[in-house]
Amino acid sequence: MNPLPTATMTANSTAPIISARGVNKTxxxxxxxxxxxxxxxKRGEIxxxxxxxxxxxxxxxxxICGIVNASAGSIVADGHDIARNYRAARAAIGLVPQELHTDAxxxxxxxxxxxxxxxGKPPNPAYLEKILRDLSLWDKRGEKILALSGGMKRRVLIAKALSHEPSILFLDEPSAGVDVELRHDMWRMVRALRAQGTTxxxxxxxxxxxxxxxxxxxxxNKGELIVVEDKEVLMRKLGKKQLALTLRQPIAHIPDTLKTWSLALADAGQTLVYSFDTRTExxxxxxxxxxxxxxxxEFKDLRSSESSLEDIFVSLVHQPKETQA
Structure with a gap:
């Protein structure tokens, strides 16, 4: 896939590209x-x-995209307040919605x-051709959208979102209902966009x-942001690791002298499982x-495993908010 066109960068590239404060919706x-x-x-992140x-x-x-009004709070997108300067803020944003809903x-x-x-962008056929080629849509450019497959319609939505050269791209459930090939193409495109400055x-x-x-x-969860963190930091802080030891002889219970460790028995006493926080030495x-x-x-084998992001996500949305810090 050829590189996609580079997003326009603003002068203040260190400020957050989107900043939301006290946003409520009732x-x-x-x-x-x-x-x-x-x-x-942050500008340029995924x-x-x-x-x-x-x-x-x-x-x-x-x-953020100006489709729904907030009940309270403020949002700045690429330097523009979305309430006071809606047109400029919206021009900085491309949105790929969940629904396959476009001009059939x-x-x-x-x-x-x-x-x-x-x-309000002037015509630029070369730019649009590049987008369509990068999304494998160029051969379909003359076809009615009604006649396209679901995967091709999803590509059209992406092309529409990129048509005005936004600096911010929202992808709302972009993989929902698409085939594996399109999903892989989409993530290649996302990486290319990010490499060239698009948030x-x-x-x-x-x-x-x-x-x-x-x-x-x-x-x-339930309308509240319960955590915002660098991915790697989140997985270090909240992830868990396990060490499973296959014993030479099964044991009926864990000796009292070992109860300072977080241990559990599995496989009818044949496996001893040690769980520990990734912050633990x-x-x-x-x-x-x-x-x-x-x-x-004595043990004859051991294997280790660690939490995935999915494990962390499930634990976050099922534990009380006050324990999530």
């Missing part, structure tokens, strides 16, 4: 979808916003050209994609093995 009937959201997104269905992800994206009876070329014109904000149910792609992770393993030897407990 719908008619009293349902509070967002509660005092404070969030800074930021993954994770949360269960109904957590507030799409509401937050919709407010228009051709691919016509709808992408029209999207560019909506933002990417994505929501996804495929948490392994966030683990692979994102620089930082935000987790939202791994010298504890050597001390445990020495203590096992002193108890005459």
């Amino acid at each position: 719908y008619a009937g009293g349902f509070q979808a967002l509660k005092n959201i404070d969030l800074d997104i 930021f993954a916003l994770l949360g269960p269905n109904g957590a507030g992800k799409t509401t937050l994206i919709s407010i 009876f228009e051709s691919v070329w016509a709808t992408v050209t029209f999207s560019r014109g909506l933002f 990417i904000i994505l929501t996804t149910h495929y948490i392994e994609e966030a683990e692979d792609m994102a620089d930082r992770i935000g987790v939202i 791994e010298t504890g393993i050597a001390e445990l093995l020495r203590a096992l030897g002193e108890q005459g407990i």
Whole structure:
């Protein structure tokens, strides 16, 4: 895949490209979808916003993109307040929504050209051709969108979102319902865009994609941001590791002298499992093995594992908020 066009950079490249302060959203009937959201997104990063269905992800994206009005709070996008300077803020943003909903009876070329014109951009056929080629849509440029497959329609939505050369790209559940080939093409495109300066904000149910792609992770639950952290730091702080020791002889219970370690028995006493926080010094393993030897407990095999981002996500959304710091 050829490189995609470079995003336009503003003069102040050190300031957050998106800054939200005290953002609340209460719908008619009293349902509070967002509660005092404070969030800074760095210029040029890939930021993954994770949360269960109904957590507030799409509401937050919709407010930043100017589709939904906040009940309170302020948002600045690429230096523009989205309430006071809506047109300039919106021009900095490209949005790929969840729904495959676009101009069914228009051709691919016509709808992408029209999207560019909506933002007051002058015609640039060479730029649009490059986008369509990079998304494997060039051969489909004359076809009606109605006739395209679901995967091709998703590519059209991406082309529309990029048509006006945004510095910020939102991908709201971009992998939902798409085939593996398109998913891989999409992530190659995301990496190319990020390399050239575009800021990417994505929501996804495929948490392994966030683990692979994102620089930082935000987790939202019941309208509240419960954590925002560098991915690697988050996994070090909240991840767990396990050491499973296959014993030469099964044991019926864990000796009292070993209860200072977080140990459990599995496989009818044949396996001893040591769980520890990734912040714990791994010298504890050597001390445990020495203590096992002193108890005459021998092992014949050992294997280690550690939490995935999905494990951390599940633990965050199921534990009380006050324990998440």
